[in-house]
Amino acid sequence: MRHPDLHRLVDYALTLPGATEHHPWGEYAIKVKGKSFVFLSGGRSGKACAITAKLPESGDAVLSVHAFASPAGYNLGKSGWVSAEFPEHEDAPVDLLKGWIDESYRAIAPKAKKSR
Numbered sequence: 498m499r500h501p502d503l504h505r506l507v508d509y510a511l512t513l514p515g516a517t518e519h520h521p522w523g524e525y526a527i528k529v530k531g532k533s534f535v536f537l538s539g540g541r542s543g544k545a546c547a548i549t550a551k552l553p554e555s556g557d558a559v560l561s562v563h564a565f566a567s568p569a570g571y572n573l574g575k576s577g578w579v580s581a582e583f584p585e586h587e588d589a590p591v592d593l594l595k596g597w598i599d600e601s602y603r604a605i606a607p608k609a610k611k612s613r
Contacts, residue, residue: 502589506537506594510534511527515529517529519533523538524536530607535598548580548598549579551576551579551605552578552579566581567580
């Protein structure tokens with residue numbers, strides 16, 4: 498059984514313009530124009546909710562305020578990616594994590610070209 502908040506976050510990420518769902522390594526990679534902007538998974542146990550997002554604006558504050566947040570592995574933390582995991586019996590702060598998804602999307606999505 499998957500964490501109930503996992504699918505709420507996946508569904509939300511897929512509402513963003515151009516977002517597509519992919520499944521590398523058995524987790525969700527939500528992409529825009531072929532670039533991942535958020536990774537979501539059931540966690541290592543298959544029962545937790547885990548998220549990794551690029552937070553160039555709020556990352557430092559998130560890491561200093563929220564004990565559940567940590568720099569992402571694979572040296573992604575150096576580039577502003579932040580991870581968090583929530584056990585099955587614990588509600589994930591869905592509204593906060595939707596904000597992470599929005600910020601990560603804005604950081605990764607191609608910028609609209611201005612017309613003259």
